[in-house]
Amino acid sequence: MSHASILLQVKHLNPLKQVHASIVTSGLSQNIFLSNRLANSYAQCGLMDNAEQIFHRISSKNIVSWTILISGYAKNHLFMDAINVFNKMVTYGFLPNEITISSILPAFGNLGLTQIGKSVHCFWVRCGNGANVFVETALVGMYSKLGYAGVARRVFDSMSERNIVAWNVMISCYSDYGFGEEGFGLFNLMRREGVHVDFFTVMSLISASSCVEDLRIGQGVHCLTVRTGFERGQLVRTALMDRYVNGNHIEDANLIFNDMHVKDVVAWTLMLTGFSKGQYWNKAIEHFNEMMRVEGIEVDSVALTGILSSCSDSGALLQGKRVHALVEKRGFACDVFVGSALIDMYTNCANLEDARKYFEGMEEKDVACWNAMIAGNGMNGHGNDAIDLFLRMKGSGINPDESTFVCVLYACSHAGMVDQGLHIFSHMVKSWNVFPNSKHYACVADLLGRAGRLDDAYILVNSMPLLPDFDIYCALLSACKIHGNIELGIKISEKLFQLEPNDAGHYVLLSNMYALAGNWEGVKMTRISLRSKRLKKDPGFSSIEINGELYTFMAGQKDHPQYYEVEGLLQCMIIRIQEAGYVPDTRSVLQELSDDVKMDILYHHSEKLAIAFGLGRTKPGTIIRITKNLRSCNDCHSACKFISKVYEREIVVKDTNRFHVFQEGVCSCRDYW
Incomplete structure (x- = not known):
């Protein structure tokens, strides 16, 4: 909590404390009405220690006293404390009323206490108290939290009177458990009964729209937020952004983000996640750099993980190293989630040395860190190292999970280690109890x-x-x-x-x-x-990072901003590797095309465009790192061998399957990909 927030809270509490002091000095501290009101005021402010002290000083407690304390604990998410007070109240012979019951039911739901929740429900029915909208709404909420959507709906349907809270709880229940269509069906019924939506209805509908594939429903909810005037709220806008990001409609999310007058760290991070998820890697890096320049925005582990994911997917090693420095500077080096993202970034940029260095230096490693390191070795063709790590992991006391076996089997596959892979697969259940x-x-x-x-x-x-x-x-x-x-x-x-x-x-x-x-x-x-x-x-594209900036080339793209620079470099590169023995592999190109057209198509594969650009923009001896969205074709694979030999360059290509490291005319995959 900031210093300003503390001062503001103290300012608001001063009148309450003055009233408290006046009650004590006036000798009215045993007045049950005043004590209850005072305890309730402290509970409403979240000061449960103060509320509890007043409660214990009341010599003749009534049901209101007990209910105030139970309600205060429940509303402040101290559910176990609420249940303990409830049990004491019943032990002392006080029968709970409708306010007590509606206050304690959320505690059972949030703690997953099904049996005691059902028991209190039965108690209420046996007492014959009749219909009560507050209790029934709390019952709908409790069963929703416990995962009994059907029971919640039966309670809801049996209600003689429904307030907006009951409708919202039931719609929220459907959206929480992925029943989006049922949620919208209930909303339509709500509108026919003339119930007006509020903020919570809108938030539940946005969540429910994520469970429905039809984008038009999500757009309809967006229109509803505009018509009802809730669209300007920060929480609503963030929820809409989240819905569009999860639906992979990144441009729609970005429109909402750009229209925000006040952007908090959640909105910045959500948009960063969207760019990364949608493979807008350049925008993700630009967005993160802009985020870092905004005063008052402190990056958290979620934002750091998001930008590292973009660096990993795009092969932006230099940018990834900058983020690593930021991780160390901001004190996130011990965060295992950020740690696994860093390992993933280094391995996905074919920098196993730094990945191993960071991995070995971690004081604490969770299963995700081990998995990232095993997967990285597999992608880079180091099958034996991947298996060694797998065995080390077992010895470290961390049990492998399903993802671990995917990583190690993948490593065996790409290293041609058939017997080892089959042995591990056949012993998954017997040795590790993983099916x-x-x-x-x-x-x-x-x-x-x-x-x-x-x-x-x-x-x-x-x-x-x-x-x-x-x-x-x-x-x-x-x-x-x-x-x-x-x-x-x-x-x-x-x-x-x-x-x-x-x-x-x-x-x-x-x-x-x-x-x-x-x-x-x-x-x-x-x-x-x-x-x-x-x-x-899907069109093929390849990315290359030069001096911290990411350049992306599409296959056959002749309208690229750098094409005039690339064209001459490409022609020169093709001539030189042809002189060294390169012969284009036209087997996958339509045979009815002329030879010139076939060659032009092959020469303008995105991988070759990116490599030619890299040769022109970097100094001799610099490693060229390329990231592709498709599997390397036979022709590009052959061409890369010749380029590495003719230009005396190490070329690292990451395709959808693995890394190919070309040196002196040889690929690390040994043509096994």
Whole structure:
């Protein structure tokens, strides 16, 4: 609490303390009416110690005295204290009234005390007190907190009178448990009964809209907040931003953010999360830098984790190091959440040395830190190191979780360590009591598939106790492409089309598989299917960080602001690597195109544009780091080998599968990707 806030509270409390002193000096401290009012005033201010002292000094306590203390504890979230006082009250023979009951029920709900909550409900019914809107509303709230949405609705429907609080509690219950459509159905009933919305209704509806896929419903709620005048409130705007960010409508969230006159750290951090989630990495970094310049905004662990995530995903190592320095400066170095984000950032920028250094220096490591380090080794092709870490983790007393096994199986897959991976997978339940889920099966299918054991992978998938999902079939289809097994690839594609008929990615993968096998009729039919469904494949883009600034290039992008600079560099780069023996791999390009067009398409892959730009903008010997949103194609992979040799540069490329570190014409993946 700030010094100004403390002074303001003292200023507001001074009149209350003066009244308290006057009651004592006047000899009225045993007046039950005055003592109750005084205790209630302290409770309303959150000063429960003062309220309790007055309560204990009352020699002839009545039900109001007990209820004031119970209500005060409950409203200040001291639920266990409220229950203890309630138990004492009953022990001393006081029967709770409707205010007592409605005050204590939230404590049972928040602490998950189902049995005692039901017992108090039964007591109220047995006493025959009849309908009471306050008790019934509290019952709806209690059952909502306990997770009994159906029971809460039955209590709600049986109410003879419903106030706005009851409606809000029930709508909030539906939104909390993901029943968005039920929440909006109840809201429509509320409007038909002529009940006017308030702030809490609006907040519950915004939350409920997150549970409904239809964006128009969320936009409708936004319009409602404008019509009812609640849209200008900070909490409402932040909730709307959160809804748009979670729905991946980042531009809508940004419009609300920019229209805010006062932006707190929550709004800044939420927008940062949105940019990172939506892959607006440049904007995320710019936004964070602007946030740091705003007076009065103190970054927290959530903001630091968000910006580190953006640096990790974009490969912005220099910016990540700056954030690391800020972490140390602001005292977050011991925060395990920030620590795992730092490890993730370094490993995702192929800087394993700094990742290991930070990891080993951590005084406390949670499972997320170990997972990040294991995954980083896996992405960089260090399978043995990943397994060593996995065994060290077991010895440190931290039990592996489901994510740990995904990380270590992934590492085995990308290092070609089939036997080790199968051994770990087969002992998950016996040795660690972790049951395999679909992600683990996808890793093992990938492990077997990459090694060419496609039949074994297919048998595993067909015999697994779970229904194979999209990721499992994708792993198999990718393996079919690598090994040219078109027959099995077609079978897998049919499964994928059934699961995700509108995902363009596997259409493209199947088309490329046909192309590599020289089956151009298959390529043609696949692309016709793609166009007939009006699906578009994700455009390839690559990012490179130079002097702390991030540059992103799209495949075939000739209107890029730096294209005129890149064009000459690109031509020179292609000529030099061709002289060294590079031959373009046109197998995945449509054969009906002319040779010149095929070459132009390959030369303007985003990876080559970014590398050419990096060669021109950096000094000789500087490592070039590229981050891609797609898997590296055969042609770019081959070209990078020649570029690293001809220009005597280390080139680090992070694609969706792993890192490729090119040095002197050789890739760290050993062509196993």
